[in-house]
Amino acid sequence: MDAEKFFILLLIGVFVLGPERIPGYAAQLGRIVKEVRRMAAGAQEQLREELGPDFDSLNWNKLDPRQYDHRRIILDALNEDAAGPDSGTPVTKPVTLSAPAPRLVEHLAPGQLAPFDSEAT
Structure with missing residues (x-):
C-alpha cells in the first residue's frame, strides 16, 4: 500500500470515527496485531517441535498452491485414466482439451422483447 492510499484511509478514519475515538481503536488494533503475531509464532514453534529437524529443511515454496497449473494436473489425470490405473503402459492417444464450440x-x-420465463425465478 503506498503512502497516498494510507493517507486517504487515515483521513476517512478520522471523519468516520472522530478524533476522540481514534487512539482507542489504534491501541486495540495494536493489541490484535501483537496477538496474531504471537499466535503465528506459537504455531511455527509447534510445527518445529512436531516435525523436528526436518522443519528447517522444508521447502515452503514447493508447497505453494499458486505454482501449480490446474490444467496440467487435469490433463495428467485424464491421460492416466485413459491408460488405466497402474497399467504401466503408455497412453496411446493422449487426451487434449479443445476450445469450446462458438455459441x-x-x-x-x-x-422485440427478450424472452422471459416467469417460472424460472
Whole structure:
C-alpha cells in the first residue's frame, strides 16, 4: 500500500470515527496485531517441535498452491485414466482439451422483447 492510499484511509478514519475515538481503536488494533503475531509464532514453534529437524529443511515454496497449473494436473489425470490405473503402459492417444464450440448469438429485432420465463425465478 503506498503512502497516498494510507493517507486517504487515515483521513476517512478520522471523519468516520472522530478524533476522540481514534487512539482507542489504534491501541486495540495494536493489541490484535501483537496477538496474531504471537499466535503465528506459537504455531511455527509447534510445527518445529512436531516435525523436528526436518522443519528447517522444508521447502515452503514447493508447497505453494499458486505454482501449480490446474490444467496440467487435469490433463495428467485424464491421460492416466485413459491408460488405466497402474497399467504401466503408455497412453496411446493422449487426451487434449479443445476450445469450446462458438455459441450462436441470436439478435433481437428492434423493439422485440427478450424472452422471459416467469417460472424460472
